[in-house]
């Protein structure tokens with residue numbers, strides 16, 4: 001029947017005090033084999049397509065839990081800072097729960113698709129003249145001083161919901177992969193995956209945990225540099241974050257899993273986005289391709305062991321940010337009068 005991630009993994013979720021589930025049927029997303037990418041990486045590669053969630057990103061997994069808890073707490077409004085996908089998801093799930101979404105966005109740095117989502121769901125949208133980190137500081141202050149629930153990934157219920165992606169991967173593959181690669185911004189998602197894999201290895205069907213490979217954009221890589229980045233810059237606006245709220249947890253996931261957190265350039269990110277679309281038929285927004293870009297770079301430098309089973313999470317749907325995707329496309333469209341012969345001729349069909 002109609003179910004989301006809470007119903008599917010209810011016995012592993014903190015349901016205390018929650019009796020109404022706010023859900024849009026999130027989760028159960030495709031785990032797509034990527035043979036072309038596997039060939040290049042000399043690995044067995046699967047892509048976890050999180051853009052297939054109801055609002056087009058992995059945030060929905062966390063939002064169903066955070067919104068259900070906010071409803072249980074009697075909140076009338078929720079607040080979040082966002083680079084776009086959290087606000088899109090919070091707006092949808094808050095509307096579903098008849099709560100007022102308040103979203104704080106870095107002025108002028110949000111992809112059009114994501115802004116459109118917050119607008120149509122009727123969120124109170126405030127563009128802050130600063131970056132995501134400034135927005136998060138304000139959101140946390142508001143939640144601390146006013147009766148609104150904070151639904152950023154510092155909210156543990158977000159992490160609880162997002163860990164379900166690891167469960168799905170293990171349930172599908174029969175065990176954990178050797179390596180799990182994904183983008184890292186505010187670092188909630190890598191924290192959630194690691195938690196899920198640990199839980200499933202402790203008392204679930206997994207016999208081991210994977211190495212966590214996180215990738216940041218070179219212009220927004222505080223976890224690689226070892227210090228905050230005051231003015232993060234990247235075309236991958238979703239991960240244009242300089243002070244990751246879950247940074248210490250991400251470093252723990254890296255160390256405890258014998259993994260790594262590295263950075264990739266905007267060029268590498270956009271090349272990976274184009275590769276995925278052209279060679280595997282998977283269209284993701286720029287930040288989502290950071291994991292693919294990172295693995296390609298590791299292979300290039302001889303730092304990727306061969307023959308591994310690798311899962312790469314691509315975090316958001318390509319439709320969120322079509323301007324960036326189209327900004328580089330060499331392929332031009334062709335116009336022709338309405339005649340089959342003309343079209344056939346254009347296509348070289350004789």
Ligand SMILES: Cc1ncc(COP(=O)(O)O)c(/C=C/C(=O)C(=O)O)c1O
Nearest residue numbers: 082083085086185186187188189315316
């Ligand atoms: C497409 C996409 N890919 C990767 C990330 C990084 O995840 P985290 O490391 O858990 O932050 C985000 C994050 C977005 C926000 O932080 C927000 O929407 O406010 C994203 O939208």
